[in-house]
Amino acid sequence: MARILLGVSGGIAAYKALEFARLATLGGHGVRVLMSETASRFVGAASFEGIVGAPVLVSEFERDPMRGAFPGEEPPGHDPIGHLELAANCDAMLVAPATANTVAKLAAGAADSMLTTSFLACTAPRLLAPAMNDRMYADAATQANLATLRERGVEVIEPDEGRLASRGEYGRGRLPDPERLLARAEAALPAGERPWDGLRVLVTAGGTREPIDPVRFIGNRSSGRMGIALAAAAARRGAEVTLIAANVALPEPAGVRRIDVESAAQLAAAAEAEFPRTHLLLMAAAPADFRAATTATEKMARADGLELRLEPTEDILAALTATRAEGQTIVGFAAEHGGDGVDRAREKRQRKGADMIVLNDVSDPAIGFESSENAVTLIDAEGEVEVPIASKDAIAEAILDRSGQLRAKAGGPAG
Ligand SMILES: Cc1cc2nc3c(=O)[nH]c(=O)nc-3n(C[C@H](O)[C@H](O)[C@H](O)COP(=O)(O)O)c2cc1C
Structure with missing residues (x-):
C-alpha cells in the first residue's frame, strides 16, 4: 500500500481531513500529516496522531521522531532533514483542505512552514483540494493561483457546490467528501501502488x-x-x-x-x-x-x-x-x-x-x-x-x- 503525505491548512473543512486520514489508514495506506499553524486552531494534532499512528509536524524546525518514515516502516539510522525526507518518501501528497492563503503561497513557491516546504520539495504526484467561501474561491487571485498550480502539474480537486460553513450561504467552495478525496489520491498513485492493480x-x-x-x-x-x-x-x-x-x-x-x-x-x-x-x-x-x-x-x-x-x-x-x-x-x-x-x-x-x-x-x-x-x-x-x-x-x-x-x-x- 502507498505512503500518503497529507497537508492540512486552516479552514473549517479541516475536520474532514480527519476522516480522510481515517479512511486512508483503514485502506492500508501509511499516512503522515503536516499541519499549518492555523490548521491547529481548527482541529487538534492529537486526533490525527491517534488515527494515523505517527507524529504530526507543523514547523520545519521540529525534529521528526520517526525521521521521515511512514507508519509501519523502520526509521533510517540517521536524522534526516524533515521537510525533505517526508516529501521524498511519499507516493503522493494531498493538501486538503487547501485554504486560499495556502493556495496563494504554493502558487508563489513560498516555503515558510513544514507543509509549504514539503510541497515544494515533493516530486511525487501532488494534489490540492481548495475549500473556502464561494467568493474567495471565485476571486480572480485564487483562480489565477489554481491555474498556475495546474500548469505546473498539480492536480486540483474542484470543490463541490452546496451549503457553505458561513450561515445561510450557498455556493462553490465545499471540500468534497473524504471518500472522493481518497479515491482521487489513490488514482494519482503510481501503478503498482494502487489497491486494485492487476484486478x-x-x-x-x-x-x-x-x-x-x-x-x-x-x-x-x-x-x-x-x-x-x-x-x-x-x-x-x-x-x-x-x-x-x-x-x-x-x-x-x-x-x-x-x-x-x-x-x-x-x-x-x-x-x-x-x-x-x-x-x-x-x-x-x-x-x-x-x-x-x-x-x-x-x-x-x-x-x-x-x-x-x-x-x-x-x-x-x-x-x-x-x-x-x-x-x-x-x-x-x-x-x-x-x-x-x-x-x-x-x-x-x-x-x-x-x-x-x-x-x-x-x-x-x-x-x-x-x-x-x-x-x-x-x-x-x-x-x-x-x-x-x-x-x-x-x-x-x-x-x-x-x-x-x-x-x-x-x-x-x-x-
Ligand atoms: C472561522 C474561520 C474559518 C475560516 N475558514 C476558511 C476556509 O474555509 N477557507 C479558507 O481559505 N480560509 C478560511 N479562513 C481563513 C484562514 O484561516 C486564514 O486565511 C489563514 O491565514 C489560513 O492559514 P493557512 O493557510 O496557513 O492554514 C477561516 C478563518 C476563520 C477565522
Whole structure:
C-alpha cells in the first residue's frame, strides 16, 4: 500500500481531513500529516496522531521522531532533514483542505512552514483540494493561483457546490467528501501502488431495450449512473475495467473500456464473452425480464391495434454464476419495492449463486434510477449492511469496499 503525505491548512473543512486520514489508514495506506499553524486552531494534532499512528509536524524546525518514515516502516539510522525526507518518501501528497492563503503561497513557491516546504520539495504526484467561501474561491487571485498550480502539474480537486460553513450561504467552495478525496489520491498513485492493480472488473450498466418494431421498444428507467460510478471507482483503485453499457447516455469514465449493447440478449452475449477473464463482476444493469415474442419488421400502424405477447428473457446473472471459476466474485443487484425486499433479495442471492446482492428500494423516489443519490443494503452470506443515502460515488465506494473484503476472505488477489 502507498505512503500518503497529507497537508492540512486552516479552514473549517479541516475536520474532514480527519476522516480522510481515517479512511486512508483503514485502506492500508501509511499516512503522515503536516499541519499549518492555523490548521491547529481548527482541529487538534492529537486526533490525527491517534488515527494515523505517527507524529504530526507543523514547523520545519521540529525534529521528526520517526525521521521521515511512514507508519509501519523502520526509521533510517540517521536524522534526516524533515521537510525533505517526508516529501521524498511519499507516493503522493494531498493538501486538503487547501485554504486560499495556502493556495496563494504554493502558487508563489513560498516555503515558510513544514507543509509549504514539503510541497515544494515533493516530486511525487501532488494534489490540492481548495475549500473556502464561494467568493474567495471565485476571486480572480485564487483562480489565477489554481491555474498556475495546474500548469505546473498539480492536480486540483474542484470543490463541490452546496451549503457553505458561513450561515445561510450557498455556493462553490465545499471540500468534497473524504471518500472522493481518497479515491482521487489513490488514482494519482503510481501503478503498482494502487489497491486494485492487476484486478479485472466487469461492470454492466443501464437498462436494456427490447424491440417491438423498428421504432418502439420495452425499456426501463435505469440511467446507468450507478454502473458508471462503480466503473469509475474501480478504475481509480487501479483495476482494469470493462463497462457493458445498455443504452447509457453518459460518457464512460477515463481509462474504462466500453462495450455498447441494446437488448438483454446482447447484454448476455457480451457478458458471457467477457466473464471468463473477470475477477469481479458487478451486474448493475437492469436487463428486461420480458421481451416481445415476435418483433414486427416494419413500424406498426396505430389503426392495426397492438396485442403484445411477451416471453421471459435469459437470466444473465444465473447463467454467469453457473460457469464461474475459482477466484471470481459475483455481485448482483436487485430493485425491490419496499416490504419484504430484504427477504426477497436474500433469496435471490442464494438462488442465483451470487456472492453479494446490492438491494435498491425503488419505492423511494429520492433514490435510485435517475437520481444522483442512492441508498442500498448489501446482502452477503454473513448478513446485511445498510448503506444510508449518499451520492452514487460514495455508494460505489461502499460496494467496492465490501466486494474487496469478500475477495480477501475468499483468498482472491487484490481488493
Ligand atoms: C472561522 C474561520 C474559518 C475560516 N475558514 C476558511 C476556509 O474555509 N477557507 C479558507 O481559505 N480560509 C478560511 N479562513 C481563513 C484562514 O484561516 C486564514 O486565511 C489563514 O491565514 C489560513 O492559514 P493557512 O493557510 O496557513 O492554514 C477561516 C478563518 C476563520 C477565522
